[in-house]
Amino acid sequence: MDFFAEARAVIDAGPVCDSCLGRVFADRSFGLSNADRGEGLRVAVALADDEPYETVAPEDCWVCDGECGRFAEWADRAVAAVQTVEFDTYQVGTRTPPLIEENDRLLREDAGLDPDAGELFKSNFNREVGKRIGRQTETEVDFERPDIQFTLDLATDRVDTQLNSAFVYGRYRKLERDIPQTEWPCRECHGSGRRRGDPCDHCDGEGYLYLESVEQLTAPVVAEAMDGTDATFHGAGREDVDAKMLGTGRPFVIEVEEPHRRRVDTDELEADINAFADGKVEVEGLRLAGYEMVERVKELDASKTYRAAVEFDADVSDADLTDAIDEIDSATIKQETPQRVDHRRASKTRTREVLSASAEREDARHATVDIHGEGGLYIKELISSDEGRTEPSLAGILGVDATVNALDVLAVKGTEEPFEREEFFIDSDEDDT
Numbered sequence: 001m002d003f004f005a006e007a008r009a010v011i012d013a014g015p016v017c018d019s020c021l022g023r024v025f026a027d028r029s030f031g032l033s034n035a036d037r038g039e040g041l042r043v044a045v046a047l048a049d050d051e052p053y054e055t056v057a058p059e060d061c062w063v064c065d066g067e068c069g070r071f072a073e074w075a076d077r078a079v080a081a082v083q084t085v086e087f088d089t090y091q092v093g094t095r096t097p098p099l100i101e102e103n104d105r106l107l108r109e110d111a112g113l114d115p116d117a118g119e120l121f122k123s124n125f126n127r128e129v130g131k132r133i134g135r136q137t138e139t140e141v142d143f144e145r146p147d148i149q150f151t152l153d154l155a156t157d158r159v160d161t162q163l164n165s166a167f168v169y170g171r172y173r174k175l176e177r178d179i180p181q182t183e184w185p186c187r188e189c190h191g192s193g194r195r196r197g198d199p200c201d202h203c204d205g206e207g208y209l210y211l212e213s214v215e216q217l218t219a220p221v222v223a224e225a226m227d228g229t230d231a232t233f234h235g236a237g238r239e240d241v242d243a244k245m246l247g248t249g250r251p252f253v254i255e256v257e258e259p260h261r262r263r264v265d266t267d268e269l270e271a272d273i274n275a276f277a278d279g280k281v282e283v284e285g286l287r288l289a290g291y292e293m294v295e296r297v298k299e300l301d302a303s304k305t306y307r308a309a310v311e312f313d314a315d316v317s318d319a320d321l322t323d324a325i326d327e328i329d330s331a332t333i334k335q336e337t338p339q340r341v342d343h344r345r346a347s348k349t350r351t352r353e354v355l356s357a358s359a360e361r362e363d364a365r366h367a368t369v370d371i372h373g374e375g376g377l378y379i380k381e382l383i384s385s386d387e388g389r390t391e392p393s394l395a396g397i398l399g400v401d402a403t404v405n406a407l408d409v410l411a412v413k414g415t416e417e418p419f420e421r422e423e424f425f426i427d428s429d430e431d432d433t
Contacts, residue, residue: 004048007041009111016107017061018042019068019124024108026119034124035068063103064121067154071125075132077159078150085163086262089142090150092130094122097155125152145291147262166259168222168266169289169297169425171249172214174239176280177406181238182215184208210241217277219254225264225272228256236297236419237304237375239409247305247410251419253289253297262288288426296424301415303355305372306379309406315364316398322359324397325369328382329357333373336389338381352377369394375415380404 010016010024018038025037032040039055046053058069078092104121108114129152130141139147149162174181185191186203199205215233223231236251266286274282331354337347356372371379378390383402385393395402 004045006111006113007045008049009113010107011042011045013107013110014062015056015060016063017056017058017068019058019128020061020063020104020107020121023121023124024111024113024118026124027117033128034119063107064100065103067100067121067125068128071128072132074129074152074159075136078129078133078152078161079136081150081159081161082148085148085161085260087137087139087147087163088262089140089146090130090133090137090148091141091143091146092126092133092150092152094125094129095151095153095155096122096125100154163258163260165291166226166228166256166262167289167291167293168254168256168264168269168286169251169293169420170254170270170283170286171251172218172245172281172283173247173249174214174243174245174281177242177244178210179217179280180210180213180241181235182233183213184210184241212280214252214281217281218252218273218283221273221276222254222269223256225269226256226262227260229258231256234294234297236300236302236412240380240407243407243409245409247408248412249284250409250412251297252283253294255291255294264288285420287420289424290426293424296419300417300419302375302412302419303372303415304375304377304409305370305411305413307408307410308369308371308379308383308404310359310367310369310383310394311403311405312365312367312398313401313403316361316367316400317364318361320398321361321367324394325357325359327392327397328354328371328394330354331392333377333382333393334391335378335381336386338378338386338389340380350376354382370410372411379407 007025010021018035020038021041022032022034022037022039025041026034029037042055043053058064059066061068100121105115108117133139133150134141145164147164149164151160151162153160186193186200186207186209188202189195189200189207191207193200193203193205193207200207203209214235219231219233232255234253234255239245239250266288270283270286333352333354334349335352336349352374354371354373354377357370359367359369361367369383371377371382373379381390381393383394383404385395388396
């Protein structure tokens with residue numbers, strides 16, 4: 001069939017509205033809506049055949065059953081559903097009733113056309129409603145990770161909305177010891193605070209082994225600022241509970257679920273978090289980020305710099321300490337899973353590099369040791385040897401027992417590139433004002 005014959009065949013297949021007629025020829029010409037195409041085809045056929053021009057209203061269309069006349073209505077309902085929500089990007093999806101899908105197939109079959117000719121009803125519906133939403137809200141379509149997902153359920157006559165998470169990146173310093181990075185529910189009562197009807201004796205009925213965490217001192221403030229339902233803390237690794245995180249801080253991302261606000265002032269948010277944390281934790285460099293930043297924070301290869309206060313059980317001379325540190329400096333370390341964590345981690349032997357090492361002897365029994373190492377290097381065991389499970393170790397080289405009395409993390413840096421790359425951040429309108 002030639003083009004006009006195809007158009008006649010679709011028109012003759014029954015009362016078909018302009019949108020449904022034009023969809024069959026959606027691959028012809030550009031800059032036209034399918035309704036424009038359908039109207040143009042109907043006019044052209046009427047002129048070519050010298051027949052009266054007759055249009056078909058959407059409500060009389062046997063294919064879409066009137067739905068192509070409701071684009072504006074669906075857009076209005078979608079916009080009304082998110083009046084209290086801030087968003088910059090969106091996507092529209094449609095749940096098409098089985099009858100319309102079947103009609104869409106039969107239209108091409110009855111006209112003797114390719115089953116894949118033109119565009120499906122669902123694609124056209126998504127685009128037409130989406131265009132109207134964008135114009136009303138002055139927002140843009142995003143087919144990958146929109147701020148909000150609209151789903152138009154034609155069968156149930158309902159608009160469903162999904163608010164995708166918002167993300168805030170920054171670095172934190174933990175200024176007090178015995179604060180874990182994330183919530184630490186009691187493993188005996190699973191966070192309930194009770195066992196067999198009585199207060200749990202493992203956590204004194206609290207439900208948590210530690211009542212505060214970096215997460216609990218930061219995430220609730222972000223969730224409140226963004227008017228979200230919940231927030232999750234993602235860190236670039238984690239320090240031991242009894243270690244401080246100082247220096248340039250540790251990268252983190254807070255993920256806020258179902259945020260109603262996205263354009264927050266990150267400077268103000270930073271001040272609010274630091275006030276709430278009350279000197280126990282402080283954050284800096286807060287920026288709005290894309291969802292990819294979570295994977296980056298968790299997966300980017302990073303090195304860490306530590307400072308350990310070390311105590312020896314026998315006298316150690318300056319020369320012996322210097323020689324031992326020189327042997328540790330740039331060494332390849334083999335470590336079995338430390339005894340202190342082997343109850344929650346798989347037993348295996350890992351190899352890590354010491355990138356640099358130095359020490360300052362305070363007296364015969366005490367020294368301050370600085371270690372810059374690959375991510376995953378166990379510093380306490382590098383000092384103590386963990387009963388020979390780490391080789392080489394400072395204790396093993398010196399031939400004396402060595403204990404880390406205090407450990408501080410001074411820096412967490414990307415090995416090949418920094419964590420903070422501009423393409424992972426979102427500029428906030430409020431930051432520009």
